[in-house]
Structures are given as C-alpha cells and as structure tokens.
Amino acid sequence: MTSTTEYKTKGQIIIDNDYQVCSNCIYDETIPAIKFDEQGKCNYCEMIDELKESYNTGTPEGERRFFEIIDKIKTAGKRKKYDVIVGLSGGTDSCYLVAKAIEWGLRPLAVHYDNTWNTAIATENIRKVTSKLNVDLYTHVVDNKESDDIFRSFFEANVPEIDGPTDIALAETLYRAASKYGVKYLFEGHSFMAEGVSPLSSAYVDGKYIKSVHKKFGELKMKTFPNMNFVSFMKWTVFKRIRKIRPLWYIPYNKKGAREYLEKNFDWQYYGGHHLENRMTAFNHSVYFPQKFNIDQRNNSLSAEVRAKLKTKEEALAEYASQPKLEDGLVDYFKKRLGYNDAQYEAIMKGERKTYKDYPTYKRRFERLRPLFFILAKASLVPMSFYIKYTSKSEI
Numbered sequence: 001m002t003s004t005t006e007y008k009t010k011g012q013i014i015i016d017n018d019y020q021v022c023s024n025c026i027y028d029e030t031i032p033a034i035k036f037d038e039q040g041k042c043n044y045c046e047m048i049d050e051l052k053e054s055y056n057t058g059t060p061e062g063e064r065r066f067f068e069i070i071d072k073i074k075t076a077g078k079r080k081k082y083d084v085i086v087g088l089s090g091g092t093d094s095c096y097l098v099a100k101a102i103e104w105g106l107r108p109l110a111v112h113y114d115n116t117w118n119t120a121i122a123t124e125n126i127r128k129v130t131s132k133l134n135v136d137l138y139t140h141v142v143d144n145k146e147s148d149d150i151f152r153s154f155f156e157a158n159v160p161e162i163d164g165p166t167d168i169a170l171a172e173t174l175y176r177a178a179s180k181y182g183v184k185y186l187f188e189g190h191s192f193m194a195e196g197v198s199p200l201s202s203a204y205v206d207g208k209y210i211k212s213v214h215k216k217f218g219e220l221k222m223k224t225f226p227n228m229n230f231v232s233f234m235k236w237t238v239f240k241r242i243r244k245i246r247p248l249w250y251i252p253y254n255k256k257g258a259r260e261y262l263e264k265n266f267d268w269q270y271y272g273g274h275h276l277e278n279r280m281t282a283f284n285h286s287v288y289f290p291q292k293f294n295i296d297q298r299n300n301s302l303s304a305e306v307r308a309k310l311k312t313k314e315e316a317l318a319e320y321a322s323q324p325k326l327e328d329g330l331v332d333y334f335k336k337r338l339g340y341n342d343a344q345y346e347a348i349m350k351g352e353r354k355t356y357k358d359y360p361t362y363k364r365r366f367e368r369l370r371p372l373f374f375i376l377a378k379a380s381l382v383p384m385s386f387y388i389k390y391t392s393k394s395e396i
C-alpha cells in the first residue's frame with residue numbers, strides 16, 4: 001500500500017506522519033470519534049456495512065423491499081392529488097429521484113426550500129426537470145434578509161453548522177407540503193453508499209439550536225424561516241405519521257450514471273461537486289469547513305467511492321489532497337452579502353471554534369427519548385441515521 005505521508009499536509013491538524021488511516025476507506029485519526037478494529041477498519045465503515053446489511057442496499061432483495069414500499073405509497077395516495085413529496089434541490093440525487101418517481105408510476109409533488117443562495121444552475125435544473133416531467137413544484141422562499149440574519153448568526157456563533165438552518169427548513173417545508181396535501185410519504189435523496197455518514201460533531205442541527213443561536217446573535221425576528229421545534233417534529237412524525245423514505249438506501253445507485261441520465265434526458269447541468277448547487281453550501285464546504293475547522297467533507301464521498309471500489313485509495317487520497325473547487329468571487333459574495341469587511345471576516349475565520357454543545361439544543365432530550373426514536377426509525381418515521389447519531393451519547 002502506498003504511504004499516505006505525502007498527502008497529509010493539507011491543513012490537517014496532524015503534523016507527524018505517525019497516524020492511522022482506515023484500511024477500507026480514507027478516514028483517518030482526525031475524524032471525530034473514529035475507532036479502528038483489529039483489522040484497521042474504522043467504525044464509520046462498520047456503520048455503513050450494518051446499514052447495507054439491514055436495508056439490503058443495491059441487491060434484488062433491497063429492490064423487492066423498496067417496491068413493497070412503492071405499493072404502500074400508491075395505496076395511501078389513492079384519491080389524493082399526489083402520492084409522494086420529493087425534496088428537490090437541483091442537485092443530482094434529488095433530480096434523479098423526481099424522474100425515478102415518475103418511472104415508478106408515482107405522482108410526486110416536488111418541494112423546494114429556497115434559502116435565496118441558489119446558483120442559477122440549480123434553479124435552471126429544477127425548472128428543466130419539473131417542466132419536462134410535468135411535475136408540480138411547491139417552493140417556500142424565505143425572506144432573504146431574515147435568511148441572511150440566520151446565516152450571520154451561525155457564522156458569528158463560531159460553529160461549523162452554518163448551513164444547518166437550511167437542512168431544518170427543508171425538512172419542515174417537506175412536512176408542511178405533505179400535510180397540506182394529505183401526503184403520507186416523503187422521499188429524500190440521501191445515499192449513505194455514495195456520501196457516507198458524516199460525523200455528528202460538524203453536522204448537528206435542530207430547531208432549538210437554530211432558535212438559540214439566532215436569539216443570541218441575530219437582529220431580526222424569525223417570521224418566514226420555517227423552523228421546526230420539538231412540538232412540530234412530534235406532530236409530523238408521531239401524530240401525522242408522515243414517513244421519510246430514502247430510496248437510495250434500497251436500490252442500486254451510481255451517482256455518475258445518474259448524472260449522465262439527467263444530462264441526456266433533461267439537458268441538466270452539473271455544478272462541479274457534491275453539495276455545490278447552492279452558494280452557501282458551496283461556501284460551507286469549500287471555504288468555511290476546511291479553513292476554519294480543518295474539515296474537508298470531500299472525504300465522505302471519496303471514502304464512499306473507495307468503499308464502492310469506484311476509486312482506489314490512492315486516487316481518492318490524491319483528490320483529497322487537492323484544493324477544494326471554488327467558484328470565482330464566492331468569498332467576496334459571502335462577505336458583501338452578509339455585510340462583513342475583510343477584517344471582520346478574517347477575525348471570525350481565525351476566531352475560536354465552538355460546537356453545538358456550547359448552545360442550547362434538543363440533544364439531551366433526543367438521548368432521553370432514544371427508545372421512542374428507535375420505534376420511529378423502525379417505522380421509517382425518522383431516518384435511521386437520525387436515531388444512530390442524534391440519540392446516542394457517543395460522538396458518532
């Protein structure tokens with residue numbers, strides 16, 4: 001095996017070369033809460049193997065189980081205008097899912113949460129896919145000043161989850177659309193096979209966290225931002241029983257193939273990397289995470305590609321060692337839009353690093369309710385990855 005020594009200097013906190021890399025992926029000792037077994041395989045690979053086994057991912061049995069779910073969705077959708085809500089960002093996974101939903105004989109409603117930082121490519125992709133497939137689109141647009149006030153709050157709170165509010169707002173928007181049209185199923189485009197599972201310490205988010213950070217650092221009132229507090233979370237899951245299905249956890253999925261399919265059929269355009277269809281997400285992944293927190297989340301998808309044998313470990317490490325893709329002018333756009341001069345921006349970028357633990361969140365409550373969330377996860381009412389990460393006392 002090639003030594004990884006030559007790849008280690010990309011701003012990583014490890015300086016000497018005496019550190020361990022997983023024998024199966026490219027996660028190394030710098031990943032929070034990583035552990036290695038006797039064979040040198042990491043606990044994240046282990047978690048993915050377990051998920052793969054329990055969902056029969058990518059196997060005929062996985063597909064069979066998924067088509068059973070499709071039948072249930074069709075039955076539940078009888079006499080309704082739509083059978084299923086599909087979150088649509090304009091990215092590969094979500095566009096692919098909308099197209100597949102039609103192929104599977106479903107009547108989807110595409111739902112988009114617009115945080116007002118979309119790239120033009122994403123907006124165009126959404127239009128191309130929905131118009132060609134004749135799929136209705138439900139969009140929630142947040143007030144851009146309010147949205148920016150929330151982003152600013154997370155930036156000034158010195159926590160990694162600057163884009164976390166978008167995730168919560170999207171989840172809440174999906175539920176609201178489902179409730180409005182009496183739909184009982186949501187599709188999410190997540191694929192643990194293609195993206196891996198990111199460690200919690202850089203990806204924690206809940207409605208209370210957003211509220212407390214915004215209360216402390218924000219200036220405007222939260223009016224149009226669709227936050228999800230604990231009561232609404234319970235309403236959607238326990239009382240309305242709206243199920244979240246992740247089709248890519250069951251069926252065979254190949255991102256490259258999905259992209260080619262979209263390009264061919266919809267004149268869809270690729271935006272250059274996972275999550276880069278939105279400018280805030282792009283700033284987060286290409287600038288904020290790597291420069292302030294020494295987190296380079298490309299290792300999630302690169303590790304996934306190594307696990308799936310789409311890339312060798314050496315190829316993945318070489319790519320990981322290269323600079324993240326950066327749209328020209330993105331940092332200036334961020335500063336200008338959020339109203340920071342160079343000195344203010346630099347001060348925060350070089351400032352202290354905090355985590356969700358420094359602010360009030362629902363995390364302890366989720367831990368106390370772990371048995372309830374196990375039942376909800378088994379019934380697909382919350383994602384299994386929510387149960388694994390959010391209700392566990394450990395840092396995974």
Ligand SMILES: [Zn+2]
Nearest residue numbers: 022025042045
């Ligand atoms: Zn691993």
